[in-house]
Amino acid sequence: MQVKEVFNQMSPYTPGKQIEEVKKEYGLTKIVKLASNENPFGYSNKVKEKITETLDSLEIYPDGYATALREVLAEKLQVSEEQLTFGCGSDEIVDIICRTYLEKGSNTVMATPTFPQYKHNALIQGAEIIEVPLVDGYHDLNGMLQQINDNTRVVWLCSPNNPTGCLIGKEKLVDFLNEVPENVLVVLDEAYYEYISKDINPNSVQLLNQYANLIILRTFSKAYGLANLRIGYGISSVEISTYLNITRGPFNTTSISQYAALTALNDQEFLDNAYNQNIENKVEFVEYCKELGLHTYDSEANFVFVQLPTSGDELFQFLLERGFIVRSGEALGHPNGVRITIGSKEQMNELQNLIKTFLQSIKEGV
Numbered sequence: 001m002q003v004k005e006v007f008n009q010m011s012p013y014t015p016g017k018q019i020e021e022v023k024k025e026y027g028l029t030k031i032v033k034l035a036s037n038e039n040p041f042g043y044s045n046k047v048k049e050k051i052t053e054t055l056d057s058l059e060i061y062p063d064g065y066a067t068a069l070r071e072v073l074a075e076k077l078q079v080s081e082e083q084l085t086f087g088c089g090s091d092e093i094v095d096i097i098c099r100t101y102l103e104k105g106s107n108t109v110m111a112t113p114t115f116p117q118y119k120h121n122a123l124i125q126g127a128e129i130i131e132v133p134l135v136d137g138y139h140d141l142n143g144m145l146q147q148i149n150d151n152t153r154v155v156w157l158c159s160p161n162n163p164t165g166c167l168i169g170k171e172k173l174v175d176f177l178n179e180v181p182e183n184v185l186v187v188l189d190e191a192y193y194e195y196i197s198k199d200i201n202p203n204s205v206q207l208l209n210q211y212a213n214l215i216i217l218r219t220f221s222k223a224y225g226l227a228n229l230r231i232g233y234g235i236s237s238v239e240i241s242t243y244l245n246i247t248r249g250p251f252n253t254t255s256i257s258q259y260a261a262l263t264a265l266n267d268q269e270f271l272d273n274a275y276n277q278n279i280e281n282k283v284e285f286v287e288y289c290k291e292l293g294l295h296t297y298d299s300e301a302n303f304v305f306v307q308l309p310t311s312g313d314e315l316f317q318f319l320l321e322r323g324f325i326v327r328s329g330e331a332l333g334h335p336n337g338v339r340i341t342i343g344s345k346e347q348m349n350e351l352q353n354l355i356k357t358f359l360q361s362i363k364e365g366v
């Protein structure tokens with residue numbers, strides 16, 4: 001059987017280490033996973049109560065239009081209901097965008113390293129990938145503009161960027177949008193939007209009124225703590241969402257995920273707590289790294305990328321054997337470092353001590 005030619009140079013996603021797997025392998029009883037930017041405080045208790053109600057009708061197909069969630073979210077964001085597109089995680093929206101806008105002969109521009117699903121899904125659609133290296137963890141927006149040509153259909157901005165955590169400031173974003181040709185779709189992936197410092201909120205949704213070629217991606221997987229339920233969304237002009245809804249599978253989100261998301265939206269207290277603790281623990285962690293002589297990229301997310309004098313794999317392995325799973329930069333296109341999700345205070349204190357011990361051990365060459 002013949003697959004698309006591009007599959008010869010692709011492989012399936014390699015997931016991070018699973019908790020049960022690590023416990024068994026190293027004989028550990030407790031594992032802390034700080035690898036996938038999940039919420040260390042779990043998710044809203046209100047969601048737990050609501051989910052049990054939706055279990056009554058699993059034999060019925062879900063409302064594919066997600067009407068109830070759509071109404072609440074549109075009101076909250078002050079956009080029209082038709083401007084929203086829901087997906088099985090924002091991952092699926094990325095795929096839907098690629099299937100809608102990309103084909104052989106077209107190209108797409110993105111930073112590197114950035115969230116790998118843009119490239120992965122674009123390749124499957126036969127598009128040419130144009131990657132522009134980050135500068136100090138930030139998008140090189142001018143460099144990206146220069147790469148746009150007549151065949152460019154989609155440009156990806158990840159803000160805060162995964163894996164560096166750097167945010168594209170509002171002014172820079174507006175300058176960029178002013179320069180991008182109107183027929184090129186700009187995807188602004190804000191998976192970590194809820195963690196951005198309140199005083200520098202980019203208010204990106206307001207930009208939709210001015211830029212009809214903009215789509216913003218957000219998710220319930222990160223700050224809302226619902227990664228397991230797989231629900232995310234796009235906010236765009238009605239023109240864009242109409243096309244995306246043609247591509248979208250008819251029942252791509254479940255009733256459980258829709259009602260969980262709706263309930264989570266209404267628990268501001270849970271979100272505020274996660275936001276506050278993240279900022280506090282992140283500031284402390286970055287400060288600690290500085291004292292140890294380690295450079296970190298500026299982060300407006302719930303993770304920090306720490307640069308190391310060694311391969312990220314070494315610290316990854318050291319921590320793994322001691323019960324902490326982090327993400328090695330080797331897997332993220334940035335070998336000399338690790339991406340660490342900010343956990344609870346207790347988790348971070350323990351982790352910080354381990355990093356110190358690791359650095360001492362490599363200095364002594366043991």
Ligand SMILES: *Cc1c(COP(=O)(O)O)cnc(C)c1O
Nearest residue numbers: 089090091115162191219221232
């Ligand atoms: C985690 C993440 C997503 C995907 O989240 P979903 O679980 O698919 O909603 C999208 N973009 C970035 C940058 C992410 O880090």
